[in-house]
Amino acid sequence: MPTVSSAKKENTTASTTEPT
Structure with missing residues (x-):
């Protein structure tokens, strides 16, 4: 889940x- 990591x-x- 790169999206969650990026958002975080x-x-x-x-x-x-x-x-x-």
């Missing part, structure tokens, strides 16, 4: 960049 990776990056 994107979410982590966005979440880390948003709070910063």
Whole structure:
């Protein structure tokens, strides 16, 4: 399920960049 992995990776990056 590469789609789930990609979405999870994107979410982590966005979440880390948003709070910063």
